[in-house]
Amino acid sequence: MSKIAIVTDSTAYIPQDLIKKHNITVAPQVLIWGEETLLDGVDIKPQDFYTRIKTAKVMPTTSQVPLTMMQNIFTDLIEKGYDVIGVFISSKLSGTMQSAIQAKEMMGSAGEKVTAIDSKASAMALGFQALAVARAVEASASLKVCIALAQKAHEHTGVFFAVDTLEFLHRGGRIGGAQRFFGSALGLKPILGLDDGRIDGVERIRTKRKAHERILELVAEQVKSKSNIRVACFHANAAEDAKALLTKTQEETNAMESILTELSPVVGNHTGPGTVGLAFMTEL
Numbered sequence: 001m002s003k004i005a006i007v008t009d010s011t012a013y014i015p016q017d018l019i020k021k022h023n024i025t026v027a028p029q030v031l032i033w034g035e036e037t038l039l040d041g042v043d044i045k046p047q048d049f050y051t052r053i054k055t056a057k058v059m060p061t062t063s064q065v066p067l068t069m070m071q072n073i074f075t076d077l078i079e080k081g082y083d084v085i086g087v088f089i090s091s092k093l094s095g096t097m098q099s100a101i102q103a104k105e106m107m108g109s110a111g112e113k114v115t116a117i118d119s120k121a122s123a124m125a126l127g128f129q130a131l132a133v134a135r136a137v138e139a140s141a142s143l144k145v146c147i148a149l150a151q152k153a154h155e156h157t158g159v160f161f162a163v164d165t166l167e168f169l170h171r172g173g174r175i176g177g178a179q180r181f182f183g184s185a186l187g188l189k190p191i192l193g194l195d196d197g198r199i200d201g202v203e204r205i206r207t208k209r210k211a212h213e214r215i216l217e218l219v220a221e222q223v224k225s226k227s228n229i230r231v232a233c234f235h236a237n238a239a240e241d242a243k244a245l246l247t248k249t250q251e252e253t254n255a256m257e258s259i260l261t262e263l264s265p266v267v268g269n270h271t272g273p274g275t276v277g278l279a280f281m282t283e284l
Contacts, residue, residue, distance in 0.1 A: 002143050005082035006134045007073060009065055009096050010040040011089045012127035013234070013264040022134035027073055027088075029096070029266040033060040040266040049265035050237035050273055062266045064095040071103035078113050083143050085150055086116045087130045090197030093122055115147050120154040120197035123161075124232035124261060124279035129153040132284060149284060156284055160193045160202065160218045161234075161277025162211040191215060212245050212276060219278045220252050226282035232259035236268040236275040249278060 007025045008014070019026060028039040031049075033056075038044040053060075077084050091097040100116035107114070119126045133150045141149070188204040189211035202218070205211040223229045231249050235242035242260060250258045263271060 003080075003082045004137045004143055004146055005077040005080075005084050006130055006137065007077070007084055007086040008126060008130040009088050009094075010042075010264050011094070011096075011122045011267050012124065012130060013041065013046075013261050013267070014124070014127040014131065015259060015261050018131065018259075022131060022138065024130055024134055025073060025077065027065040027070055027086075027096070029065055029094070029264070030063040031060050031265050031269065032063060034058045038265075040264050044265050046237070046262040046265055046268060049268060053269075053273070060265075060269055062269055065099050067099045067102055067106075070096075070099045071106060074103055074107060074114050075110065078107075078110050082113075084114045085133055085143075085146055086114065087119050087126065087133060087150055087153070088116065089122045089126055090120045090194070091118045092120075092197040093199070115150070117147075117150045118154075118197065119157075121157055121159060121194055121279075123159055123234050123263060123267060123277065124259060125154075125157040125159040125194065125281070127232065127259075127261075128157055128230055128279060128281035132281065153281075153284060154197075157279065157281045158193070158219070158222050159277060159279040160191060160215045161271070161275055162189050162191050162205070162208065162215055163271050164189070164208075164274035191218070193218075208241070208274075212241065215276075215278050216245065216249050216252060219249065219280050223253050223280055223282055228283040229253050229255040230257040230259075230281045231255040232261055232279045234261050234263050234275075234277050234279065236263045236271055237273045238276050241276050245276060245278065253280075255280075 010028045031038045088096045104111040104114040119129050191202040193202050233242045233246035
């Protein structure tokens with residue numbers, strides 16, 4: 001039986017206990033802040049990021065997982081006898097998939113042991129996909145079965161989130177289909193989602209509380225009559241709001257797994273402080 005290693009990137013921001021439990025390797029994205037180059041979730045954690053950004057005179061930018069780092073991760077795992085399945089942030093949101101593909105191509109015949117998959121997602125919609133494959137590995141599924149599962153996992157996940165402002169997404173060039181809300185949403189809370197890996201505007205809600213209620217309604221609609229529901233609530237410096245929403249979501253969906261997590265600094269840099277969202281996964 002082949003040994004299989006799962007690799008994802010830091011935008012998933014899977015809680016550390018689950019990373020360790022399921023032996024998942026995380027490739028960190030990069031935050032560039034003035035003269036500093038910081039590895040996402042390694043050199044800078046969410047709370048540090050949100051504290052610092054409040055008074056920052058220079059705003060940070062982001063960059064995909066570096067090609068050399070991706071290659072080093074793959075090479076190290078292959079040398080340890082693993083086949084590698086990499087599940088990464090949507091290629092429509094980041095160049096990380098391209099880094100993975102290029103790293104694989106540069107590795108010659110060793111690259112044949114790497115399969116890179118576009119999750120068409122981010123945050124815990126990506127995290128759930130990586131976890132699903134890792135759990136299949138633990139259940140002794142074959143490499144072929146694990147790859148097939150990883151390739152279809154995105155069809156069973158989704159994400160909705162509310163931002164305080166579209167300014168951060170607009171500034172970072174990640175606004176996608178939510179562009180139609182920009183400039184006309186003053187006083188309203190935009191609800192966004194991912195459509196085929198691209199950010200899209202869903203609707204605008206008058207207050208934060210009602211926006212969070214609507215996110216729950218949208219998720220409940222998506223998972224209705226589905227089995228083995230898993231949910232996660234993620235936030236950008238809005239822990240209390242996220243905890244409350246996760247509790248309600250757990251009750252409403254009767255989810256078999258519920259996770260509270262933060263947005264990584266790289267993702268939070270694009271969505272902005274105050275963002276709260278829900279990700280879900282249903283039976284594969």
